[in-house]
Amino acid sequence: MLKMNVRSRSARLLLAVSVVACTVGSAQADIIHPVSATTNSPVLFGSLNNLIDGLIDFDSNAGMGASVSGNFTGPYTIKLDLGASFNLTSFQLWNNGGDIELDGEGIDAFTLRFLDNSSSEIDTYAGNAEDLLAMQEFAFSVDGVQSVELVIESNHAPTERNYAALYEVAFVPAPGSLAALAAFGLVASKRKR
Numbered sequence: 001m002l003k004m005n006v007r008s009r010s011a012r013l014l015l016a017v018s019v020v021a022c023t024v025g026s027a028q029a030d031i032i033h034p035v036s037a038t039t040n041s042p043v044l045f046g047s048l049n050n051l052i053d054g055l056i057d058f059d060s061n062a063g064m065g066a067s068v069s070g071n072f073t074g075p076y077t078i079k080l081d082l083g084a085s086f087n088l089t090s091f092q093l094w095n096n097g098g099d100i101e102l103d104g105e106g107i108d109a110f111t112l113r114f115l116d117n118s119s120s121e122i123d124t125y126a127g128n129a130e131d132l133l134a135m136q137e138f139a140f141s142v143d144g145v146q147s148v149e150l151v152i153e154s155n156h157a158p159t160e161r162n163y164a165a166l167y168e169v170a171f172v173p174a175p176g177s178l179a180a181l182a183a184f185g186l187v188a189s190k191r192k193r
Contacts, residue, residue, distance in 0.1 A: 035083035041076035065163025087174035094167035104157025106131035
């Protein structure tokens with residue numbers, strides 16, 4: 001196990017950038033996987049950690065809701081911490097909670113609430129996702145995002161399923177923002193010495 005004592009702000013920033021950079025896949029160089037996911041909403045099955053682990057595994061998902069059947073009783077909110085501040089250009093969603101498409105489990109209407117490093121809302125994005133297993137991408141442009149609240153407003157079977165389920169989420173930063181953030185961290189840490 002690796003232990004670190006990170007005291008300075010620039011060292012913590014560099015560590016956050018390193019953690020984010022380590023989660024970036026080699027096939028898609030500029031993808032941000034959140035470093036944590038939290039909720040006050042009921043998690044019916046699975047784990048929020050499944051949504052941010054970078055693995056597209058249809059056995060690892062999370063279902064947000066109070067029960068399997070009945071009317072949808074959301075909204076359900078998941079807060080996704082990005083670990084540092086980023087300029088974002090899109091949201092990637094792997095929707096639907098089972099391995100069967102078009103069964104009503106997936107998120108339909110949703111809102112993204114973009115928060116800065118003081119947890120103040122800086123912008124929102126509203127969209128609708130399809131009840132499919134393939135990755136769906138939603139484009140926007142928001143600067144200075146530290147965390148995002150994913151508000152699940154409906155599913156695709158609102159009179160049959162109380163919950164909505166999903167597999168994975170990720171964000172795409174503006175071109176070069178990971179490299180710029182890493183460079184800033186390196187410059188800041190050198191200046192401290």
